[in-house]
C-alpha cells in the first residue's frame with residue numbers, strides 16, 4: 133500500500149498551495165514588492181538613467197523579473213524551514229512515501245509561486261510601456277531562461293532552509309546575500325558607469341547574463357552597444373551555464389544539508 | 397511469513413546512538429510482544445525520543461538494530477514505515493490545514509483509495525471528537541485537540557504497531573484521561589504500543605511492561621507491579637483526627653508496627669505492614685476511641701521506584 137510517486141507529489145503540492153491560499157501575504161514578494169520596484173525605478177530614478185534609442189522602463193523590466201526569480205530562493209528556504217521547524221517533515225518521513233517527494237513538491241510549488249511573479253511582472257510591464265519586440269520563439273526562450281534560473285535558485289533555497297535554525301534566520305541570511313547580489317548587476321543600471329571593481333563583479337554576476345539575455349531576446353536594449361564583457365556578449369549560453377553550474381554545485385550540498393538536518 | 401505471536405512485534409537489539417562524544421542511547425534492548433504495551437519511562441534527556449526515532453527509521457542507530465513486525469529497521473525501512481504509526485513528541489499536524497485536510501493528506505500519501513479517503517477522514521474525526529472542528533485550521537485547535545488530530549493522523553493506515561512519544565505531556569488531567577481511554581481501546585483491538593512518558597502514573601496506567609531508562613541506559617524493567625515490589629513493602633499510613641491522641645496511639649501502634657514513623661505536624665503514623673495488620677489496628681484504635689481521618693495501605697508508587705533506582709526523583713531530574 134504505497135501511493136504512486138505522482139499522487140504523492142500532487143498531494144504535497146496541493147498542500148503547499150493551500151498554504152499560499154491561507155497566507156496570501158506570503159505572495160507579496162511576487163506581487164506588491166516587484167510592482168513597487170517597477171514604479172520606484174521607472175518613475176523615481178528612471179529620469180536620470182538614459183537608454184539611447186530606447187526606454188528605461190523597457191530596459192528595466194527584465195532586471196526586475198530576474199530579481200523576482202532570484203528571490204524565489206527565499207520562498208523555498210522559508211517554506212522548507214517552517215516545515216522542518218514544525219516537525220511536519222518528520223511526519224512525512226515516517227510514512228511509506230518516496231524519499232524525494234517532499235523536496236520535489238516544494239520545488240514545484242515554489243516555481244508556481246514564482247510564476248505568479250512572472251505573470252504579474254509581465255502585466256505590470258505592459259501597463260508601464262514594456263513590450264516584446266522580437267518573435268515568439270525568442271520571447272519564449274527568455275521565459276525559459278528565467279525558469280531555469282529559478283530552478284537553480286531552488287537548490288540555494290533548500291541549502292539555506294535546511295541549514296538555518298529558524299525562519300527569521302533564513303530571512304536574515306537571504307536578505308543580507310540575495311539583495312546585494314541582485315543590485316550588483318545590470319538589473320537597474322548599466323554596469324558601464326560603475327567603479328572598475330564593482331563593474332567586474334556586475335559583469336560576471338549570473339543575474340547580469342540572464343538579464344542581458346532577456347533584454348536581447350525581447351528586444352529591450354534600445355541602441356545600447358553590446359557590452360564588452362565576455363559573459364554579456366554571449367548572455368544566453370552564459371546564463372544557461374550559470375544555472376547549470378549553480379545547480380550542479382549547490383544541489384549536492386543542499387541534499388547533504390537536508391539529510392543531515394532530517395536524520396538527526 | 398511467520399505465524400502471529402511467534403516473535404515479538406517490536407524488538408530493539410543493542411541500540412546505540414551517539415552525538416559526538418555524547419552517548420544518548422547506550423545498548424538498549426527490549427521486546428514488545430504482539431498486542432501488549434511497553435512504557436519507556438525516563439526523565440528529560442534520558443534518550444526516549446532518540447530511541448523512538450531510531451525504531452521508526454527517522455534516524456539511523458550508531459550501532460545495533462531493531463525489528464518492527466519482523467522487518468529490520470535498517471535494511472527494510474520502507475516495510476517498517478508501512479507497519480507502524482508514529483505520534484512524535486511535538487505535534488506534527490499542519491497548522492494551516494484543517495483537521496480534515498490534514499487527515500486526507502496523510503491518506504493520499506499512503507495511497508488509500510480516493511473514495512475511502514473521504515469516509516476514513518470522517519470516521520477518524522468522529523472517533524477523536526473532532527467533527528465539530530473538522531473544517532477549522534489546526535492553528536485554532538487547543539493543545540489537546542492537536543494531540544488527538546496527531547494521533548488520528550498516525551492511525552490513518554490502521555498500523556498494527558504504534559509509537560507514541562510523550563502523548564499526554566502538556567495536557568490537562570481530563571484530556572489525559574480521554575487519551576488514555578482511546579489508547580486502551582486501540583490495545584483492545586490488538587495494536588502493539590510503545591509509549592514514552594515522564595509520568596510514572598501513565599506507565600502504571602497503560603503499560604504491561606515498563607522499562608526505566610536514565611542517561612541512555614536501561615536501569616530497570618518489569619511489570620509495574622514488579623517494579624513497585626522492588627522498592628520495598630507496602631506501608632501502612634494512619635492519620636489521626638486529634639493531636640491529643642498521639643501519645644496513646646503511639647503506644648498502641650508500636651505493638652503492631654515495630655518500625656513506626658511519626659510525622660507529628662500532620663498527625664500521621666506510617667511503617668511497613670501488611671493487609672492483616674490493618675484489621676488489628678482498626679479495631680485497636682476503635683476500642684480506645686481514637687478517631688482517625690484516614691487509615692490505609694499505601695503501595696509504593698513508580699515515583700518511589702525511580703527514587704530507589706536512581707537516587708533522584710524523576711520530576712527533579714526533569715527540571
Ligand SMILES: Nc1ncnc2c1ncn2[C@@H]1O[C@H](COP(=O)(O)OP(=O)(O)OP(=O)(O)O)[C@@H](O)[C@H]1O
Nearest residue numbers: 396415420438439440441442443444445446447485
Ligand atoms: N540531534 C541531536 N544532536 C545532539 N544531541 C542530541 C540530539 N538529539 C538528542 N540529543 C541529546 O541526546 C540526549 C537524549 O535526548 P532525547 O531527546 O532522546 O531525550 P528524551 O528522553 O526524549 O528527553 P525529553 O523527555 O526531554 O523528551 C539528550 O541529552 C539530548 O540533548
Ligand SMILES: [Mg+2]
Nearest residue numbers: 444445446485
Ligand atoms: Mg523526548
